Amino acid sequence: MFGTLEITQLLITSTTISFLSTAFVISEVFCGDSYQYSHAFAYFRTFVEHSIPIGTKRCIIRNFDGINTFIKIIKIE
Numbered sequence: 579m580f581g582t583l584e585i586t587q588l589l590i591t592s593t594t595i596s597f598l599s600t601a602f603v604i605s606e607v608f609c610g611d612s613y614q615y616s617h618a619f620a621y622f623r624t625f626v627e628h629s630i631p632i633g634t635k636r637c638i639i640r641n642f643d644g645i646n647t648f649i650k651i652i653k654i655e
Contacts, residue, residue, distance in 0.1 A: 582646065583599065583600075583601055583603065583641060583643050583646040583647075583648040584599065584600040584601075585597045585598070585599055585600075585641075585648065585650075586598050586599065586600055590652055590654065591630075592630065592654060593629065593630055593632075594627055594628060594629055594630060595607060595627070595628045595630060595637060595639060595652060596625070596626065596627040596628075597625070597626055597639070598624060598625050599624050599625075599626070599641065599643070600624075601624070601643040602622035602623060602624055602643065602644075603622060603623070603624070603626070603641040603642060603643045603648075604618070604619060604620065604621065604622055604641070604642045604643075605618065605619045605623075605626040605628070605639065605640070605641045605642075606618040606619075606639070606640045606641075607628040607630075607637055607638070607639050607640075608637060608638040608640070609630055609631055609634045609636070609637040609638075610631070610634055610635075610636075610637075616628070616629075616630075616631065616637070617629060622643075622644075626641075630654065634654055635653065635654055636651060636652060636653045636654060637651075637652045637654065638650070638651050638652070639652060
């Protein structure tokens, strides 16, 4: 049976993506039109804050809790 990975709080600004998870996760951010790798945490944590490069219009965040992967496309207005 698959578990769930929940993001309890997601805050998006023009410079950062921050979120609080119910599980310890490894997090990655891919920003820009080509979705090239931008920033990652290689160890498990519940609160993550990623910097966003200037001029970015959209990013993908990918979180992995050891079982599940959560992927979300974020548009930055």
